[in-house]
Amino acid sequence: MNKYIALVGTNSDKSTNRELLQFMKRHYADQADIEVVEIKGLPVFNKPDNMKVPDAALAIADKIDQSDGVIISTPEYDHSVPAALMNALEWLSYGIHPFVDKPVMITGSSYGALGSSRAQGHLRIILDSPELRARIMPSSEFLLDHSLQAFDDDGNLLDQDKLSKLDGLFADFQTFVGLAKQLNHATSINRQEASDYSWDKQ
Amino acid sequence: MKLVGIAGSVADHSYNRMLLKFIANHFSDTVDLEILDINDVPMFNQSDDQTDSEPIAYLTRKISQADGVIIATPEHNHTLTASLKSVIEWLSFNVHPFSDKPVMIVGASYYDQGSSRAQLMLRQILESPGVNAIVMPGNEFLLADVKQAFDENDNLKDANTVKFLGSTLDKFVKFVRVINMLNEPQPTSAEDEDLTASSKIDTTVEGVDMGADDWVEQAAKKVNAVEGDTYVKLDRGLLTVDQLNAFLNSMPIELTYADSNNQFIYYNHMLPADKMLAPRTPAQAGDPMSMVHPARAVKHVKEVIHMLRTGQRDEIKMPVPGNGPDKYILHAYRAMRDSENKYLGINEYVEDLMPMIKWYLAKTGQKLVDDPDAVTGASAEAADASTGASSADEQAVAPATTPTTPETDASTGASEDEEEPTSVASAEPTSASTETAADSEPDDVTGASEDE
Incomplete structure (x- = not known):
């Protein structure tokens, strides 16, 4: 059974993205082992000269290293990814490279009608950067709009069409992870290039 | 013209801060540029509102009072830094000092891209409804290969680069004037003049009864x-x-x-x-x-x-x-x-x-x-x-x-x-x-x- 790390893309106490990932953990429990991981509490990334990454970020990196893939669920602030998630990804690419060639599935929810579409596009660009080099599942998008009304009292997705779409995308992700494991011929080079990429003073 | 500058990096040594300092010194005849510190701003968290904390209140006040803002952004992971994004999130949550404020984006980076992706994303973020800044179109100033760009006195070495920066800044000065003219409350007819002074200008002292004898x-x-x-x-x-x-x-x-x-x-x-x-x-x-x-x-x-x-x-x-x-x-x-x-x-x-x-x-x-x-x-x-x-x-x-x-x-x-x-x-x-x-x-x- 594949092991996935599900990153909650916000530090907020109340989050429908967290609800979505917790729902996926329960709903797909017979297909995969999903661990919901928080990014809250990381210090503001300040590019320290000594390359010291906080222990909390190292712990997340370790979990990602040992996983078969990562699911990130992002809200949208100001048409883009929240600073808290950007901050986590900065630490997770500063001298450490847990995301290189790691399969990633992106989901997102929003209170309004757009379901974090712009933030998801932004997140793809970030994950594709030379410091991260994640293997983002292509041609897939799960946008949960009007998320405050999306779950019942037990935290289950109400909309059956949305659920069918999520089921389909998750099955695709399982396949994609299997495929990604075979796309490993350049992994060591990619890892080397990511670590060679200089975070020189910008 | 009073401008404020924000360097989008909290690293100890930032070429973007150096670039802003160069603008402030070299073009002091054109603009009065004060560089703002974002180092003490906490990570944005919507369940822990710190809008009134000193670092955020300071930025809110400075930006509100300025005629315009220059943001110098580095590029991390194909985008702007989380520290800069966090500042923008605080300033679009319960306060909105960027609203209708003219903004110019510049950026420096180590590689030849010169922060182009970060600038593009920053532009989209600043124009989102919660932030509502007015970003100067065109006139991208991308400073690539920054490690070689400054001399030992932190001055830009290349004369053409300085010239281009100067002309971009001149355009921004005009842009600020035009935008602020649009923003000015302009009674369109004499009847619209508000003799009760119920609106507010920068110098209005708030919280005191205007009619009080003392x-x-x-x-x-x-x-x-x-x-x-x-x-x-x-x-x-x-x-x-x-x-x-x-x-x-x-x-x-x-x-x-x-x-x-x-x-x-x-x-x-x-x-x-x-x-x-x-x-x-x-x-x-x-x-x-x-x-x-x-x-x-x-x-x-x-x-x-x-x-x-x-x-x-x-x-x-x-x-x-x-x-x-x-x-x-x-x-x-x-x-x-x-x-x-x-x-x-x-x-x-x-x-x-x-x-x-x-x-x-x-x-x-x-x-x-x-x-x-x-x-x-x-x-x-x-x-x-x-x-x-x-x-x-x-x-x-x-x-x-x-x-x-x-x-x-x-x-x-x-x-x-x-x-x-x-x-x-x-x-x-x-x-x-x-x-x-x-x-x-x-x-x-x-x-x-x-x-x-």
């Missing part, structure tokens, strides 16, 4: 105003507050300051009200204009303010009629503007011209001779209009009855009047008496004024 004391406390022997730097000179008061109170004219929000905030208090040509009392300072004018004067006061605000006139002169041959009291309203030509308010000065005229005649051995053709009607008309006329508000009424402009002769007076219904401003007795002497007929003038 408004000056309350407002001074609120803003920690200096007084006594504290020095104030002026253009051009240096005086203590005591010296400044002595200077203004010894002027041979009565001075009044009404700001662009139509609040009466100062007069030179040299005499008790009953000895003044236009009486003011200490308790009136701070009053909105609506409180110092009777209702019947409101229409004309609004017209005067509007013409000065919109630049139709730089100065409007109104004589107080009916004081007999030994007194000629003149009220003049002069628009005050800053170096960017932005309207700051009205300088009203009141003086009696006759002592000066008599002095001049005595010194030059001349005397006044009546010229019946030149009388502008104002003096005749005003006799009844201005019995108790001793304050500016009432003057706004009396001279309004004189539609004669210096260029206007009797035959064209009527049409001029239609084109310029706000002819309250046109009473200029001195020029009228010289320039319209030939054609002006007292009856015509009086007739027109009765129409009003």
